Amino acid sequence: MFVRGLKRKCFDGEEDIEGTLAGIKAIPSYNLQRQSLLDMSLVKLQLCHMLVEPNLCRSVLIANTVRQIQEEMTQDGTWQMINTQSTGQASLDRLVSTDILCRSSREQAEGKHVPGCSTFNKDFEGDQAQDNSETMSTVSSAQAPRNLQSNVWEMENPQENKGNFQKSLDQIFETLENKSPNSVEDLFSEVDNSYYDLDTMLTGMMSNTKMGHCDGLETFSSPTTTASNSNCKSDLNELDHIVEILVES
C-alpha cells in the first residue's frame, strides 16, 4: 500500500530503455509475466488466512483469476512445463513488471508499448530492494500491523520458509490439475462453516427450521421450499457429522 504518492526514481539509463532494442529485451516475456501474476495470486490466496474472516468477494475474484491463467496455460501447453521445471526461488523474488498483462488483447496485437505500468512496478521494485520485509506487508496491506507470528498460514506450516514456498506451490498446482479437494476448496470450506445453534439442533428442532432462519411468514407459499430444503439437507448432513464427532468424543 502506498502511503505517499509514488515519485519516479531516476535509475541510470532509464530514459534510454523505452523504445530501444535493449529495452525491449529487458521487458519480461508475456509467459513470465503471466507466471508472475499466477504466483502473486496464489500468495494472495494463502495470505487470506488471517485473524479476521477473509473477504469472500476478493477471494473469489482472485481464485477466478487463477483459474483463467491455468486455463490459458493449459491451452497453450505451458501448464505441463511447470511441474517439470526445477524448483526456483520463492515466487515473491520473481515478481516482475507485468505491464503486458495490463494491456488488452487488442493492444497486444498492435504491439503497443505501455510505459506507464512498468515504471510503476520499477519504482515498486526499487522500494522492494530497500526493504524486503515490506513486500509481504504490501501484499497484505490491511494485516500489516498484525504480528506475523499470528499469521495462520505460517502457523499451519511452521517450517515454511522461502525455500519451501515452491514446494507448497507445487502442491497447489497438482491439486488444481487433479481437480481433487484443492486449496481453493479448502479456502472456501473454511468460510463455509454453517453456524448453527447447537442447542437448538441437539434438541431436534432443526427439522423445522432452515439454518436458523424461519420460513415463518406464512403468507408466502410453499412451492419453493423444496429448493431451500435441499440446501438445508446437505447442511444437516454436515451437522450430523459434526454431532457424531462431538458425541463420540
Added chain:
Amino acid sequence: SLAGLGNFVQDVLWCFSQVKGTIDIGVAEADIISTVEFNHTGELLATGDKGGRVVIFQREQESKNQPHRRGEYNVYSTFQSHEPEFDYLKSLEIEEKINKIRWLPQQNAAYFLLSTNDKTVKLWKVSERDKRPEGYNLKDEDGRLRDPSMITMLRVPVLRPMDLMVEATPRRVFANAHTYHINSISVNSDYETYMSADDLRINLWNFEITNQSFNIVDIKPANMEELTEVITAAEFHPHHCNTFVYSSSKGTIRLCDMRTSALCDRHAKFFEEPEDPSNRSFFSEIISSISDVKFSHSGRYIMTRDYLTVKVWDLNMENRPIETYQVHDYLRSKLCSLYENDCIFDKFECVWNGSDSVIMTGSYNNFFRMFDRNTKRDVTLEASRENSKPRAILKPRKVCVGGKRRKDEISVDSLDFSKKILHTAWHPAENIIAVAATNNLYIFQDKVN
C-alpha cells in the same frame, strides 16, 4: 471571474463548508469513516466508522442574520453501535466496523436508523429529552427509595425543563442470520420490512421480529468448490415494495419480484453488458465487479459502480446501460500494480442528486467526480485541507495521462492511492454533499450568491 477554473463553465460552483475529524498525521484505524448517509429530509447526516461508532450531525436552523452560513452541521449524537466480537466456532474476529447506515423515514419525534457490521443489524432510536419529572412520591430527588411510613401526603410529579439531551437506544438487534459478511441493508417502501444482503444470501426482515428472517435470495452452490460469483450490493425499489435489485462480482444486476415466488432465485430481469472481446485481460472480471448499486429517486433507473466506470441502466433495457461514465480510465494501464497492492478490490460507492440529474462517485488522491447526465459535463474535485477556507470555491482538478503535464495537473504516478474516497452522500433536496476522506468528513455546498 471564472477564469482559471477550467475550460468549461460549471453551472454549480462547489464551495467548502465544513470538515469534521482530526488533522493528526497518524490516523487511528478506528476513526476511518466507513459509511455516510443523509436522512430523508437532509436534516441529519450520519457517519459510521471502523471502530463501530455512529456520529450524527444535525443541520442548524438557518439564521437570517447569517444567510451565508447556510445551515451548518453540528454533532447531534454519538454512540457506540457495534462492539468487536469473537466467533468461537470459527476462531475468527467479527469486526465492529459499520458497513452501512440506513435511515427510516421519520414518523414521530424520534429518529430511527439501521446500522450494520458484518453480522448483525441494529435498529437505533435517537430521541431528545428536554424535560425530566420531579416530585416522585416513593423516591427522593437522588432516586433513593423513601421510607413509606414517612410519607404523609401525595403529590403529582411535574415535568421540569432540563438541558437538551439526545439519547440513542438500541431498539432491535437482528442477529444470527448471516453466515457471510453483510454488505448491504435497504429499507422497504412499506416501512415495515427491510433486507440485509451478504455475499451469498439476502434476508427479509420485519422490523418487529428479531428472531427470524425470511431468506429471499440464496446463491450458495451445493458444492463450495463451484463458487465463482458473489452478491456485492442490494437495494429495494424506492416505490414498489415487492421489487429489489442485487449486483454481483461478475458485473451483473438482477431485478427480482417477491410476488413471483418466496425464494427469488429466478430473476425477473437480468442486466448485463456484453463484454468487448478486444478489451479482455486477466483483470477484466475483477474490474467488472459491481461495488455499488443505487436506484434513482424516480425508480426508473439504476446506477452501478465498477472499478473504472459508473453506469446508468434503464429498467426497461437489460442488454446494456444507457450511459457509461469513465471515472479514472487512466488506471487501466496500471491494473497489475493495483492488483498487487489490492487497490483493485476497493469498493467505491455512487450516489444520485435529489433530481437524478447528477451522479457522484469517489476516486483516489481524495478526488471525487461528478457527472451531469443532461449536459454530459463532468468535473473532478478534491477533498483536502488545503482547500478548506470557509466558502472557498473548489477548483476543478485534472489528471495528466501522458505527454506534457500542465502546471495545475497531477500525473498518474503521483496519485496517492492510500487517499481513497469510497463513501459520499448527497442531500436529498439541496446541493449539499458529504465526502468521507479516510477519517475526515468534508461538507461542501454550492455557492450562495
